[in-house]
Amino acid sequence: MxxxxxxxxxxxxxxxxxxxxxxxxxxxxxxxxxxxxxxxxxxxxxxxxxxxxxxxxxxxxxxxxxxxxxxxxxxxxxxxxxxxxxxxxxxxxxxxxxxxxxxxxxxxxxxxxxxxxxxxxxxxxxxxxxxxxxxxxxxxxxxxxxxxxxxxxxxxxxxxxxxxxxxxxxxxxxxxxxxxxxxxxxxxxxxxxxxxxxxxxxxxxxxxxxxxxxxxxxxxxxxxxxxxxxxxxxFSQFHPTCLYHPKAKSFLVTEAVRGEGGLLLRPDGTRFMDEYDPRGELAPRDIVARAIDDVMKRLGCECIYLDISHKPADFITSHFPTVHAEALKFGIDMTKEPLPVVPAAHYTxxxxxxxxxxxxxxxxxxxxxxxxxxxxxxxxxxxxxxxxxxxxxxxxxxxxxxxxMDAVAELPTLAPWDETWVTDSDEEVVVAHNWDELRRFMWDYVGIVRSNKRLERAKHRVRLLREEIDEYYGSFRVTNDLLELRNLSLVADLIIRSALARRESRGLHYTIDFPTLDTVAPPQNTILVPKNFSIRRAG
Structure with a gap:
């Protein structure tokens, strides 16, 4: 060649x-x-x-x-x-x-x-x-x-x-x-x-x-x-505190607000973090996110509150100018009142x-x-x-x-992208519907608190979705939305498979079927291997 x-x-x-x-x-x-x-x-x-x-x-x-x-x-x-x-x-x-x-x-x-x-x-x-x-x-x-x-x-x-x-x-x-x-x-x-x-x-x-x-x-x-x-x-990390407002698009409220003395409150104004961890508001994110999720589910409330208004106003505006300005857009002044917050997926x-x-x-x-x-x-x-x-x-x-760099061999001639067998899509609505369904069942079944039943439901749904998406991908010219949906559906499958493989609760993975750490076997990372895997060269 x-x-x-x-x-x-x-x-x-x-x-x-x-x-x-x-x-x-x-x-x-x-x-x-x-x-x-x-x-x-x-x-x-x-x-x-x-x-x-x-x-x-x-x-x-x-x-x-x-x-x-x-x-x-x-x-x-x-x-x-x-x-x-x-x-x-x-x-x-x-x-x-x-x-x-x-x-x-x-x-x-x-x-x-x-x-x-x-x-x-x-x-x-x-x-x-x-x-x-x-x-x-x-x-x-x-x-x-x-x-x-x-x-x-x-x-x-x-x-x-x-x-x-x-x-x-x-x-x-x-x-x-x-x-x-x-x-x-x-x-x-x-x-x-x-x-x-x-x-x-x-x-x-x-x-x-x-x-x-x-x-x-x-x-x-x-x-x-x-x-x-x-x-x-x-292990998908959910940030405990994202601004709760229909127009805020899950704006993140930095953890430093809690680091500088911000308190997490129920809707009635009472604290709750000390009931979940001795470190209170300074507990790691997984613990804080689960605590907030538990409070919201127990009370049936749409959000909880993060309050740092007990600090001087100039301290708040100088340390958190971005959060302060963003909250003001929605009529919330964090120097005078608590911020409504909810958890949201944050880090892979x-x-x-x-x-x-x-x-x-x-x-x-x-x-x-x-x-x-x-x-x-x-x-x-x-x-x-x-x-x-x-x-x-x-x-x-x-x-x-x-x-x-200097030792890398020359490349072979590479083939251009082949669009011989595809056409423009006449059913873009399929992409939009599948995108929405995927993200909703991942939130409902593979979220902060999981169970085998929920994970099996998600596994079944993602298998059907991936079949539909693969068929669509093979038939029509690619678009940005299609590429992102194809990737998200695969990653969702990997998340679900990994969650089902871990038969314990550890860190960000919490399941009601296995609510404690597995102390019998040494702790392991979950490694998935693709069918076309081969060992990398030495060194």
Whole structure:
């Protein structure tokens, strides 16, 4: 087969903190590298932009790396990979220094970085930019990548990864991807020596989510179809406090509100968290979310309340300007009254199985950030460890890619996208109906509290839906909605299969059929293996 010079040394799918940290890291060492970044929407329209709380890092003399590790292991409910936790925590200082060097402005007090505290943390160690840290990080990294030589493809939705065909007939290394240009409906070929998945999580698989609309599990689904293992998909984190208002679209109220003294209240104004955990409002998110869910179900109320109005008004507006301004849009003044809040799907703790350099089971394919499973989060992600993981593993992936870039063989000639047998759809309503049904039954049957009966119902429904979607996908030209639905239905299936496999309650997975920890067998991560899985090359 003839060889051609690949147009890209690196293809990054996703443009949040994870993807941009890899791209910028590679370009810093290889300024002339051919780098492409695909963004499904605008370059900044991913989950990073909406991260409010901050980035966990041990910077206080009273704190310690061992304490941060212990807190993370505790939140992870016994199944964090300790080597991953240690690597990420120990990389925090360098990550913060890198952001500052690139121009991110964090809040300071007397010249030093101001540190706040969030649930699960035993010390103040959250570096932040008011309550819009993600926006500060995203804006800065976006400016850096726009200044670089990277080619940026906004409004491009990756469809599937491409693997090299070996003479034996088996699939080999990853050699690129197909992507849909959402603006004109054309499918493009993106050949690349190395591909990085940085597509975020899959929380839009649920009816209520704090995530932007694009969080549809695209990278997890593409990696699974390409032959990568996935792990711990049963652990979907529900943020305890999203603003409850019909027009608020599940706006997230940062956990730092509770960290700075906010109280959770029943509709009658009484506290309840001390009845569920001795840490009260500062308990880890899974405990707080289940407590709120229990209170709402017991009382039949539509929401509970988060009250920090006992603090001075100037303290509230200076620490939480974003939340304060957003609540005011709906006539709620958090300096004078409590915020109505409900839980919403927030973070995918599982994902594509990788090592600590972001390498997947497929040669030359990496996964970084929420799309991945490194072992850091275990059964429950601790607050503000997510951006940290993006940066630390992103830097490690960049170093690994740089070290191998010159040794990567030329690519084979790749076939363009084939639309020979498809037509334009005349039944788009099918996509809309299936999308709605999927997210509703996932919320009802695979939500905060589960049971075998509910999971079996979901398993049956997702099987039928996937059959319909696959038939539709094979018959009509692809659209963004169809691609997202195809990916969400696959990720939903992986979540359900993982939840059924775990016969205990641990961290974010709580089932009434097995309400306690399994103390007989050693705790295990749930690893699913695709039919086309093959062992990655050594090293």
């Amino acid at each position: 003839p060889k051609v010079k690949p147009p890209y040394d690196l293809l990054v799918i996703g443009s949040g903190a994870a993807g941009l940290s890899v791209a910028l890291g590679v370009l810093a060492a290889k300024p002339n590298a051919r780098v492409a970044v695909l963004a499904k929407n605008n370059l900044d329209e991913g989950s990073t932009k909406y991260a409010q709380g901050g980035i966990a890092a041990v910077l206080d003399a009273a704190d310690s790396t061992e304490s941060h590790i212990a807190d993370t292991l505790d939140a992870g409910a016994g199944i964090c990979v300790e080597s991953a936790v240690r690597a990420v925590v120990e990389g925090a200082k360098d990550a913060i220094s890198w952001l500052v060097a690139n121009g991110v402005i964090f809040d300071r007090e007397d010249g030093a970085l101001h540190l706040t505290r969030e649930g699960g943390h035993s010390h103040r160690r959250i570096v932040h930019s008011a309550d819009a840290t993600g926006k500060a990080v995203q804006t800065t990294l976006e400016a850096r990548i726009r200044e670089s030589r990277a080619e940026l493809f906004e409004f491009h939705n990756a469809i599937d990864l491409i693997r090299e065909k070996r003479p034996s007939g088996r699939q080999g290394r990853c050699v690129g991807a197909y992507g849909l240009d959402r603006r004109d409906g054309r499918v493009k070929l993106f050949p690349a020596r190395t591909v990085v998945l940085a597509t975020g999580g899959a929380s839009r698989v649920y009816l209520y989510s704090s995530n932007p609309d694009g969080s549809t599990g695209d990278g997890i689904a593409m990696a699974w179809r390409a032959g990568c293992r996935v792990a711990n998909m049963e 703790c599982g994902g594509v199985l990788t090592d600590l350099a972001g390498r997947t089971d497929v040669e030359n394919l990496y996964a970084v950030g929420e799309v991945s499973f490194t072992g850091l989060h275990g059964a429950n992600r601790m607050a503000s460890n997510s951006l940290l993981e993006c940066l630390v593993i992103g830097a490690a992936a960049a170093r690994d890619i740089i070290g191998k």
